[in-house]
Amino acid sequence: MIVVKNLYKDFGNLKVLKGVNTFIKEQEVVVVIGPSGSGKSTFLRCLNLLEEPTSGEIIIDGVNLLDKNTDINKVRQGLGMVFQRFNLFPHMTALENISIAPMKVKGLSREEAEKIARDLLAKVDLRDKEDYLPDQLSGGQQQRVAIARALAMQPKIMLFDEPTSALDPEMVGEVLAVMKNLAKEGMTMVVVTHEMGFAKEVGDRVLFMDEGVIVEEGSPEELFNNPKHPRTKSFLSKIL
């Protein structure tokens, strides 16, 4: 479903990605871990071209993202993204946050879009918060609205960029619960996270990134219980 070949990304002189190669299958939950500065967020952001790769290839469902003729707005509709800092639209209610893209991008009527939004709010267990502004919601609630917002475009793939890192500890669980449900429903997911528990429980595959490359990958059991690369061992020994 997603094929990444020889992905490089420089920020000026700083080389952040130095040849990332991987593929992600349909319905697979891939968890990306690694120390800060390892390029894992940049890798994720390249997948929907929020960062423009310096070179390499990204092919999603047979569409080459870096082809100049590719309509990136179209591709992005199939890729939901959840951000570390939620990035909800502060001037819109929860319901409006979720219904704006289906209305303006897909051209649905307000009624259709709001129906989708209400169903999604129910799904993330925020049925009674539709008229709340982001400011009036807790961090965990905001992140759940943000997940619903991404789902409203009915994406085939969901990208999560450290979705629980900006949350108070007691709110991490509610967001992870929503993500687990999504995984159970068969959503293809790429999750950058420090939540090793989530990786073990939900992940089909774990990628360990360091210094701009994928150092090691494998099933959670393999990678956590029997890491082969010394850098993986050293990273895991620090966080587990």
Place this chain on the structure above:
Amino acid sequence: MNVLEYYAKHLGAVFPSLLRGAVLTIQVTALSEMFGIIIGMFAGLGKLSKNKIIKGFCGAYVDLIRGTPLLVQVFLIYFGLPNLVLQITGNRFPIDPFVAAVWACSINSGAYVAEIFRSGIQSIEKGQMEAARSLGMNKIQAMRYIILPQAFRRIIPPLGNEFIALMKDTSILSAIGLEELVRKGQLYTSSTFASFPVYTGVMLIYLVMTMTVSRFVTYMERRLKVIDRS
């Protein structure tokens, strides 16, 4: 006749005329600010454009207008433009002072508003644009539905200041004979020499107008904050 009587007599006599002038002042200011906001929004967006020609053009416009006096800009449009048309086409091209005034003030205000918009848009955090784009919105949709509505709220106070500044600056238009507030005062003093009553009256009217605008801006600001929170 003592001073007080002199003062009251002339102020009373000139006041209706000053009020008529003030109406014109308000008309020029409101129209110019309206056009200025439209021009300024596009010029501000243009300054943020990745297209170098658009960016350069908008930057040059802002520099040219902000770097030259409004009085000269007004003269250029009211006297200069007809002169240019006459030289090129051989036809007379008289411009109504009111039209020239609105053109000049709109173009002038647009440059200041452009900078207000540019900084307002830049003050919206990057994540907002990223979130909008990640949902499949193109740049124009993201600007229209996500960035500009937020930027608008933030730029209301500086836009209010710009409105007040423009209102005071329209006094310059007396120089092309537009019978706005100051010109009305001048006309009365030229026959009566009652400068003190007249110009204190002019000042008072300006003060009432600017205070009203600034109250209104404060009210709008508070109301939008309530919307943000409630």
